[in-house]
Amino acid sequence: MQILQPDEQSITKAARALSEGLLVAFPTETVYGLGANANDMAALQRLYAAKGRPENHPVIVHISGPDKLKDWAATVPRAAQLLADELWPGPLTLILPKAPHVLMQVTGGQNTVGLRVPNHPAALALIKQFNGGIAAPSANKFGKLSPTCALDIVTGFAADEIAYVIDGGICEVGIESTIVDFAGEQPRILRPGMILPEQIEKIIRSTGSTLEIARGKHSNFATATGTSTAQQAIRAPGMLASHYAPVTPLKVVSADKLHDCVTNLLKERHSVCVLAFAAPLEAAGELLGHWIKAPFDATIYARELYGNLRRLDANHCDAIVVESVPETEEWSGVADRLRRAAYRDPNELSSGGGRSGGTDGDATIKQH
Ligand code: TXA
Numbered sequence: 383m384q385i386l387q388p389d390e391q392s393i394t395k396a397a398r399a400l401s402e403g404l405l406v407a408f409p410t411e412t413v414y415g416l417g418a419n420a421n422d423m424a425a426l427q428r429l430y431a432a433k434g435r436p437e438n439h440p441v442i443v444h445i446s447g448p449d450k451l452k453d454w455a456a457t458v459p460r461a462a463q464l465l466a467d468e469l470w471p472g473p474l475t476l477i478l479p480k481a482p483h484v485l486m487q488v489t490g491g492q493n494t495v496g497l498r499v500p501n502h503p504a505a506l507a508l509i510k511q512f513n514g515g516i517a518a519p520s521a522n523k524f525g526k527l528s529p530t531c532a533l534d535i536v537t538g539f540a541a542d543e544i545a546y547v548i549d550g551g552i553c554e555v556g557i558e559s560t561i562v563d564f565a566g567e568q569p570r571i572l573r574p575g576m577i578l579p580e581q582i583e584k585i586i587r588s589t590g591s592t593l594e595i596a597r598g599k600h601s602n603f604a605t606a607t608g609t610s611t612a613q614q615a616i617r618a619p620g621m622l623a624s625h626y627a628p629v630t631p632l633k634v635v636s637a638d639k640l641h642d643c644v645t646n647l648l649k650e651r652h653s654v655c656v657l658a659f660a661a662p663l664e665a666a667g668e669l670l671g672h673w674i675k676a677p678f679d680a681t682i683y684a685r686e687l688y689g690n691l692r693r694l695d696a697n698h699c700d701a702i703v704v705e706s707v708p709e710t711e712e713w714s715g716v717a718d719r720l721r722r723a724a725y726r727d728p729n730e731l732s733s734g735g736g737r738s739g740g741t742d743g744d745a746t747i748k749q750h
């Protein structure tokens with residue numbers, strides 16, 4: 383693994399490595415991707431092996447512009463074309479019927495393909511220089527937190543798993559792209575992100591399409607479609623209940639329960655660290671680890687989310703407690719990632735706040 387600065391020479395080197403079937407991690411505006419030649423079966427196998435990801439899970443193909451849609455999709459509905467024209471490059475992935483040549487290893491055996499044009503100069507330069515589609519999941523081991531800087535990849539993979547990491551600094555958006563699925567009768571959101579439903583609706587309104595989306599307090603994107611959990615898991619593994627997770631058990635609690643939850647965990651002799659809008663507890667004692675005061679702005683919160691969770695994880699506390707975020711549309715991507723980061727065996731942690739469970743101390747704190 384070699385870290386490259388995103389200059390012309392490095393981009394050429396990295397593009398050549400992709401052509402040779404090697405893996406290259408590169409920055410996008412959302413999170414870093416782990417790239418492979420989307421037309422090279424052996425490279426895709428290498429990609430799945432490095433990620434530790436089951437092979438029936440599809441990966442997104444990164445392309446250079448909306449004009450390349452027809453190279454990968456069998457049909458492009460007008461609403462999808464409008465979204466691509468308006469929002470690309472940007473944090474939006476479109477799921478479309480695949481063109482015949484698209485490999486099974488890309489689609490996870492499905493008849494659809496995920497396509498995206500990332501809004502990062504290094505990513506765009508790499509795709510153009512490579513002159514093809516780059517299949518790239520987030521550059522993390524399966525189920526773990528996505529990387530938002532080059533160092534996250536260096537620490538997440540063995541040196542021989544990746545040829546190059548292009549260092550493009552910290553990702554602007556910070557959480558993965560919004561995924562809109564065009565495989566059904568109406569477009570629907572498979573994964574919420576920082577491109578919001580209202581933005582999408584506005585763009586596709588003229589086509590007469592209606593966006594399917596679960597809204598409101600208990601909105602659950604994983605079950606919004608009416609398909610079974612198992613089917614859904616294969617369609618979009620980013621929607622598995624347990625995903626984007628730190629190693630430390632994480633609980634999300636509402637503002638009114640935050641202080642009680644932290645105090646009780648401390649009383650039970652659990653070490654705790656916190657991500658909250660609220661100010662730190664005073665005089666909490668040595669078991670209280672790092673307390674990150676979160677910004678009350680969805681854009682900044684999202685940008686810092688994975689970095690903050692990594693920082694808290696590195697505290698090696700018994701628990702991470704996160705104050706819940708507003709239930710409005712602009713926070714839906716963040717809320718979704720927190721929900722998945724919090725997925726745990728319900729018996730792992732005690733002290734209320736939405737997850738009940740055992741109270742017998744250390745034995746109930748499991749590793750994920
Ligand atoms: O922002 C992003 O989307 C980042 C950057 C690197 O582009 N990529 C990313 O990739 O998050 P990954 O593989 O970690 O998540 C991609 C999601 C998965 O949930 C996958 O199942 C879904 O996209 N996906 C890809 N192709 C699909 C398809 N044909 N049908 C349904 N879901 C698909």
Ligand code: MG
Pocket residue numbers: 519520528620
């Ligand atoms: Mg991922």
